[in-house]
Amino acid sequence: QVQLVESGGGLVEPGGSLRLSCAASGFTFNDYYMSWVRQAPGKGLEWLSYISKNSGYTTYADSVKGRFTISRDNAKNSLYLQMDSLRAEDTAVYYCARDHDYADYWGQGTLVTVSS
Amino acid sequence: DIQMTQSPSSLSASVGDRVTITCRASQSISTYLNWFQQKPGKAPKLLMYAASSLQSGVPSRFSGSGSGTDFTLTISTLQPEDFGTYYCQQTYGLPRTFGRGTKVEIK
Numbered sequence: 001q002v003q004l005v006e007s008g009g010g011l012v013e014p015g016g017s018l019r020l021s022c023a024a025s026g027f028t029f030n031d032y033y034m035s036w037v038r039q040a041p042g043k044g045l046e047w048l049s050y051i052s053k054n055s056g057y058t059t060y061a062d063s064v065k066g067r068f069t070i071s072r073d074n075a076k077n078s079l080y081l082q083m084d085s086l087r088a089e090d091t092a093v094y095y096c097a098r099d100h101d102y103a104d105y106w107g108q109g110t111l112v113t114v115s116s
Numbered sequence: 117d118i119q120m121t122q123s124p125s126s127l128s129a130s131v132g133d134r135v136t137i138t139c140r141a142s143q144s145i146s147t148y149l150n151w152f153q154q155k156p157g158k159a160p161k162l163l164m165y166a167a168s169s170l171q172s173g174v175p176s177r178f179s180g181s182g183s184g185t186d187f188t189l190t191i192s193t194l195q196p197e198d199f200g201t202y203y204c205q206q207t208y209g210l211p212r213t214f215g216r217g218t219k220v221e222i223k
Contacts, residue, residue, distance in 0.1 A: 035212075037160075045152075045160060045203055047212040061211045095159055101207045102150045102165035109159055 002026040002105045004096050009110030016086050022079040022096030022107055030074040033099040036081050038092035050099055086114045118142050118206050122215035130223045135191040137218045139204035144184045148208035151180055151189045155200040164189065196222055
């Protein structure tokens with residue numbers, strides 16, 4: 001069955017960096033776009049970024065453009081989110097999701113806390 | 117950016133009730149509209165895609181309709197397990213914006 005498992009979250013100081021990973025299994029990873037979505041504590045969902053099947057196309061929300069970088073390794077069935085220059089407002093649960101024109105499978109999320 | 121406005125922001129209904137949630141886009145999005153259900157502490161779950169297509173495994177009491185700017189999610193007969201927060205999302209343009217959510221409580 002389709003599984004997405006995020007890892008790499010944790011506590012980081014403002015201005016710091018973190019790299020999230022998403023391990024995919026149960027489907028042909030390189031057949032799908034992949035996305036990152038986050039949810040701040042007690043808030044709604046915010047779409048962040050997605051990447052095409054062969055990494056040739058990436059796009060970002062304005063809130064993270066220039067600070068976050070999405071990437072994938074199809075040989076390892078893995079999706080990544082490199083997060084730099086982190087701010088307190090980046091504190092959230094980060095989800096990876098399999099994407100077509102809709103996100104049909106989601107991981108369980110990983111919590112990122114940006115605080116000194 | 118395309119703004120998605122959901123209403124109501126919350127509702128309380130009894131088991132067996134018919135529940136309708138609406139989502140309005142700030143511009144036409146054709147039928148590029150998806151609905152998600154999220155329970156506390158859990159990841160969102162896709163219910164409907166392309167406005168009216170039921171995701172595999174989702175009970176048939178859920179239905180979606182609309183095109184252009186106005187969309188609805190209907191739960192025909194509310195069940196106890198349908199509590200949670202429901203989000204619409206457009207995938208017509210970038211960024212792929214979500215509505216602010218509708219919290220459904222069971223009376």
